[in-house]
Amino acid sequence: AQTVTQSQPEMSVQEAETVTLSCTYDTSESDYYLFWYKQPPSRQMILVIRQEAYKQQNATENRFSVNFQKAAKSFSLKISDSQLGDAAMYFCAYLGGGGANSKLTFGKGITLSVRP
């Protein structure tokens, strides 16, 4: 079974600075997808960024980028130029290569606070 581990329960960053959130996973599959979701106090699950395992290039979405190390099974999220609105819970998630027929496996999440 796949597992996702987020070992840091909380992190804090100064506004406009850069922060990196860590995630490791375990799988025996070669084809899969990795995600970072943001959950603000509204509870809505918001997709931040997605990475396909077969792609060597790290995904980037504006201020958000990932460092995907497939051999090390590591998938960290870097937030540049942090903004107050980035404060939220962040969840790392794994989806098997079966596409819609696979279920997402989530880590326990990390609470990010942004200091003004």
Added chain:
Amino acid sequence: NAGVMQNPRHLVRRRGQEARLRCSPMKGHSHVYWYRQLPEEGLKFMVYLQKENIIDESGMPKERFSAEFPKEGPSILRIQQVVRGDSAAYFCASSPLAGGYTFGSGTRLTVV
């Protein structure tokens, strides 16, 4: 497109009552997933349904929980004889055939 709609947003039930949570997937999405989020935890998979079929219910508790996705109407997650431990946020997600989850805003169930 209104997105994935869940209702109610908040639900309070007394111990022993039944809870019904509804999920209307995005237009064109025929796959529905239910997840549960306990306090300070990530989301845990419960069940995956397509229209009129349960595809994977490996995350559903064996008793008191059931789910359906009828030909017409929303998907329903039903919890019978609720207990305090059922208090959680319940999320629904939908996807088209090719994958790509969209989550609803969740239903927070409180059992008193």
